[in-house]
Amino acid sequence: MIEIRSLIRQASHYLGGHIFMMAAGLISFPILTRIFSVTEYGVFGLINTTLFFAIAIAKLGIPNSIVRFYQEYKAVDQKALFYTTNFFGVLIFAATVSLGFGISWDYFFAKFVDNSLSGLIWLFPLLVLVGAATDTLKSFLRAEQRTKSYNIIVTVRRYGAIGLGIFLTLYMYNGLYGFYLGQAAVWLLILLILLIYLRRHIRIKQSFFSYGVLRNAISFGFPIVWAELGHLILNYIDRYLIQIYIGSNMLGLYTAGYNLATHLTDAIIYPINYAMTPIYMKILVNKGEEETRVFFTKLFTYFSLIIVPVVFGFIAVGKDLIRLLASSKYIEAYPVLPYVVTGQAIYACTIILNSGLFIKKKTHLLTYVMGGTCALNVFLNLFLIPKNGIVGAAQATLISYICYTLVLTFLSMREFSFPLEYKRLVMYTFSAGMMFLAINNISTGTVLVDFVSKIFLGATIYFFLVVCLDAELRLKIISIRKMGIFKSENKV
Incomplete structure (x- = not known):
């Protein structure tokens, strides 16, 4: 039981840190969409996407191996050997990957994007190298279960990079160069702090390096890279195809619409995803499979109770939200939103629906399904982008x-x-549909008033309908209220 409590406590730490990360995205979104032109914002999204791919490849999956094997090396007092090998292994391979991406950068961005970005050619390899090294050092904190230190590092890195990047863009270097120069400076600082921390706790020497340890780390971690790359391809490959087929301006619109939808759904998905696993594993171990099935049934029902109206509501307020957060210059991104937010919501359901593969240790099937889906996604984008533009890319994402x-x-x-409680799922969908019809055409002439009115009226209508239609939910609310009343009376 001590291990379970420890797991839940650490999961809550990571959850808190992730909430701060999501908040950074929401805070920076309206700022970045205003200080960059639509074209620059499109290129900004493309550079970030390329960084995701490059750093994922550069790490070789070794951070996952560090978390997996740390206790084994600690038990035989070989932490110095373990740390040295993994850190220098990532550093060597990341330097090679950085050089490769630096060379390809000049070709791809000069040919398909913008010649003026050649100034970033030295910054990009630096970001790949520093990003891979930092992620490796952060994994040592995870392995040592230093969750608070881990959260502090990732939070400072995230907010610091955004803050300094925006400052340099506004006051020193216009455009993307200033932003990524600020990001590189903060990333280097965080890497230096982690190195100092590591040197204080463990000796790292070149003589400690072991090819056998590195080989074991890569053999475990590298297959996980494919799953990570599959996720990145499924979510981001359309950026490159949009750039090639229809250019940076349309890419900027698509990126803004996609990011806005993603920020919203992530706020719902990740808290559930982080908290769910330790809870259902505890039920499985202590109460058996039948109780676990009941848990999943109820969890999916209540998850749908939240995610279904979010999708309908987001589509209804989408134009107002774009004007408020991104400005009217991105209003052409709205046609993308219904497809992306619906796709994201459907994809979010897998965090519950695929739990059987984790319970039965069949996670290798995730890789196969992801690989097939990525191939389908690329094919659909190649067909739909020339035909329907950025809407075609969003349609490809939804189908995938x-x-x-x-x-x-x-x-x-x-x-x-x-x-699955299909009857209740239909009730929620019907209620959300009625809510959408009631608020979709509200127009007072003021964007903020329209947005607030739709949110308030929509939430009221949806709550009223589901309480009227769902007897079980109604009884649940009544029982909660009675418990609250009894507690109040006891206090008195």
């Missing part, structure tokens, strides 16, 4: 997410099935 969710749900339910 639907296929991924259906296949994964089928495979997972074969391993560990649980019933």
Whole structure:
């Protein structure tokens, strides 16, 4: 039981840190969309996407190996050997990857994007190298279960990079160069802090390096890289195809619409995803499979109770939200939102629906399904972007997410099935649809008033309908109120 409590406590620490990360995205979104032109914002998204890919490859999956094998090396008093090997292993490979991406940078961005970005050619490899090294050192903190230190580091790095990047862009270097110069400076500072911390706790020497230890780390971690790359391809490959087919300006619109939808759904998905696993594993171990099935059934029902109206509501207030957060110059991004937010919501369902694969240790199937979905996504983008522009890219994303969710749900339910409360799911969808019809055409002439009115009226209508239609939910609310009354009376 001590281990379970420890797991839940540490999960809450990571959850708190992730909430700060999501807040950084929401705070910076309206600032970045205003200080950059639509074209610059599109290129900004493309550079970030390329960084995601490059750093994922450069790490070789070694951070995952560090978390997995740390206790084994600690038990035999070989921490110095373990730390030295993994850190220098990532450093050597990341330097090679950085050089490769630096060379390809000049070709790709000069040919397909913007010649003026050649000034970033030295910054990009530096960011890849520093990013991979920092992620490796952060994994040592995770392995040592220093969750608070981990959260402090990732939070300072995130906010510091955004803050300094915006400052340099506004007051010293116009455009993307200033932003990424600020990001590089903060990343280097964080890397230096982590190195000092590591040197104080463990000796790192070149003589401690072990090819055998590195080989074991890569053999475990590298397959995980494919799963990470699959996720990145599924979510971001359309950026490159949009750039090639229809240019940076349309890419900026698409990136703004996509990021806005993602920030919203992430706020719902990640808290549940981080908190859910330790809870259902505790139920599985202590109460058995039947109780675990009941838990999943109820969890999916209440998850749908939240995510369904969010999708309908987001589509209804989408134009107002774009004007408020990104400004009217991004209003052409609105047609992308319904497809992206619906796809993200469907994709979010897999965090519950695929749990059977984790319980039965069949996670290798995730890689196969992801690989097939990525291939489908690329094919659909190649077909739909020339035909429908950025809407075609959003349509490709939605179709891919639907296929991924259906296949994964089928495979997972074969391993560990649980019933879905279809009647209640239909009630929530109907209530959300009625809410959408009631608020979609509200227009007072003021964007902020429209937005607030739609949110307030929509939430009221949806709550009223689901309480009227869902008897079980109604009884649950009544019982909670009675418990509150009894507690108040006891206090008196």
